Amino acid sequence: MTDKQRVCVTVNGRRYERWVEPRLTLVDFLRHELHLGGTHVGCEHGICGLCTVLIDGRSGRSCLTLAVQVDGAEVTTIESLRDPSTGALHPIQQAFVDAHGLQCGFCTPGFIMTTVELLRENPDPSDEEIKRALDGNLCRCTGYQSILASVRLAARRLREGREA
């Protein structure tokens, strides 16, 4: 154990200041210090993608990132997506529900955060582009076909929403 260090980080638009051990991972910081439990842990060695969050807008593995590394950064997690006033689901979340893009749902927050990044950068991705974007996220339940359909549906709805 070493001395704690100060971390100032903005998570989902809210600023936090905490003193943490340098070895504390970002995912443990989010889950156990900030009580944002929607980011899940699947392998802790960077393969499964369950712990995906956005760090300054880019998707990243919060299990391989230390909390002290996000000092000064903006972190976005699954908790940010739902409309805070109405409680309505984000269109990507709704698309996963409507297209049955989940079964146990444990990997889903990671898939959704990766999809947020994908559709921000590419509003109309092809199946191949969706697969490339999501090939760092493991799902053991669905066989991915319904996830593919969910992302397609979300992309269409977001595009239509933009046009409307």
Place this chain on the structure above:
Amino acid sequence: MARGVLKLPEDLPVSVPRFVGKEVTRLEDPGLVTGTAEFIDNLSLAGMLHCAILRSPHPHARILRIDTSAAEAMDGVAAVLTGEDLRRWCNPAVTAPEGWGSYSMAVDKVRFVGEPVAAVAACNRYLAEDALEQIRVEYEPLPCVPDAHAATTPGASLVFEEKGSNVIQSRVYDWGEVDRMFAEADHVVSNTFRWNRVGANPTETFGCICQWDLTGNALTCHGSYQVPRFMALGRSATLRLPANRIRIIAQPMGGGFGGKGGPRGTDIAALLSRKAEGRPVKYIEDRIEYLLAGGGQSWDRHYEAALAVRADGTITGLKVKLLDDQGAGAEGYGTISAAKPLAAFTGCYRIEAARYDLTLVATNRAPTYPFRGYGPPPHYFVLESLVDMAARKLGMDPAELRRRNYIRPEQFPYVVPSGNEYDSGQYEVVLDKALALADYAKLRAEQARARAAGRLIGIGVVSTVEPGVFDWNCYATVGVPGVGVPEGVKVAVDILGNVTVAVGFNLQGQGQFTVAAQVAADYLGVDMHAVRVATAASDVALPHFGQGGSRLGVSVTGAVLGACRKLEVLFCRVVAHLMQTTPEQVELMDGRLRLKANPAVGMTLAEVAGTMLARSDLLPPDVEPCPEANYVWTAPGRTAPDEQGRCKSYLTAANATHLVMVEVDRETGQTSILGYWIVDDCGTRLNPATVDGQIEGGVAQGVGAALFEEYVYGESAQPLVTTFVDYLIPTIGEVPSSRKAVVVTPSPVSPLGAKGTGEGAIHTTPAAIMCAINDALSPLGIEVRETPASPRRLWQLLQQVA
């Protein structure tokens, strides 16, 4: 009055079913897509400690000494546990067959790499892991048993010395005149096959929070528990507590597939709580622990098998000899995996006679656990490979050979040689639909052109039967007693007409909360969102099993129907009393209890429930003020097994044909899936989207087992696979987009005609892919009979003919 058995959705007391059979969105999903579902690691209790476990680096070694003094002295460490505590307080795990279980933490010796040796409870997980580094263990390595063949070598080291042998069970089942079938056969195809270890690997590992009540001598465990009631019974046996003092609270699970594990972790966290004066202790298994020693290893099998075939293609006999490496004992109930094929030993075929020569052995590999399918996926790989080999020998098309041997629709109910009775099916219809969907003739023409151009293209056409709704009787021969698997629910109506369905299981991914709500909503004529499904803790829940053995969709349907029917009877009595008529004159329809003779006159569910709860003066004198009903369902007509293991075991028999086209790269040995087609018949589809999800998920796991996944062990039983870098779960890039079609043959014996459907795809996919690869390789005169058909394995084979 109440209706009889509801054979089809149309029999429900609504004008038109609004939910059953429809692609409704799932009740489960809002909590899951927002990340708010309470998975075990999202739960915290006041004063909670965190557990870390020290694990053996040796496959087989005597423990000479453990020094925990430095760990115990650390600030923040509340308790340290070793095998000595277990020896004092616990019993070894109960197993089937009996006597092949270890203590939850090694006592005297370790039997596999990763076996728990000591554990720490500290104020956080980081500190607990620091403390493990301060524990000193002295081992004396023992000669190890690295694999199944070594287990039976004379002079082999013994994994369980007191047993005097490493053979857990060895016996031969004989069904029909097997020797005569083989003697009279025109052709016999026989071969050896090897299925390497694979396993469940849900994305969430096992986790629990255990709290020992030191004054009340009781234990409460929250956790990712698949079968809460059996977890309570098992803990009762190991922890020496009465089962009614163990409260298991199942949290939503991040997948299970049978291989969640949990007994050892629960015992260790519970005992640490006991030592830490009753503070709650959380244990969250990490992925390396799961891969090393969790519940995720299954089916480590060596086969010799043969098929007896007449010149016209009639298959008359099947012999399967299995040497099954159970790992270090039977604590994970991997033994059941070897017995399960009895439910569908001869697959889709009219094979008259069969023999199953079964030897289960203990080795110093990790103990094996259930995995989706629980045994038939390797068995079908063997059977279907033999059928393809027979087709090649006879020069017949493999689809035609299968067609010739299918059980025909008019033969149902059909009793297979191994004793189970299939309820219904239309195998040829399913096959023909698959051949049409894929345009089989065109695929064969494409294959011929590609072969002429030197490419290795192959087609697999495989049909299987998925036994659904498991029963204990199927496993009697490995020492699991009993007939019948109760699944209980309570259905309650409140004063405003809301409906609660209380079940004994929690979420695991297959959508059974939604199924329960669909059935209750359509029976009681309410909106699905008026139904809440809730999990009862194990100590107050009705008898239940939960997910497993392709049964819960069917069994929870049966239970909800049963409870609703009891409510209907009760409500009819109340309404009859209020309206001064007889119950026979009252009926439930579209959510109202109404007079048959004058349907405009009636009461809503809320009015009846409200009267019962708040106007006892108006009730018939013998009616309790309780608008609730319990029902515990079990499959009807199950039988006790005979001396050859034969019985009516699994209630339903679903069927599927998978057709797959692959290409093997000559240079790299890599297999690409060029096309995948599925026709499935699981009877009534209660929620078609959920059924599709079960199929697609099973295909993905089947692709993994056929091409990528393998727990590799070194020659000294050291596991070489400890991360997801080594254990290759298919990604979105490897799982094919299948084209699918459906045949619906409602089961005549199950509630609403539904058949178990969680395991059919993993029964079929590995066999289909392996058959396709061997079809691709057949012009070269080589074949792969070992899974997974990894690029390395295929490349080595291709070198033989290069």
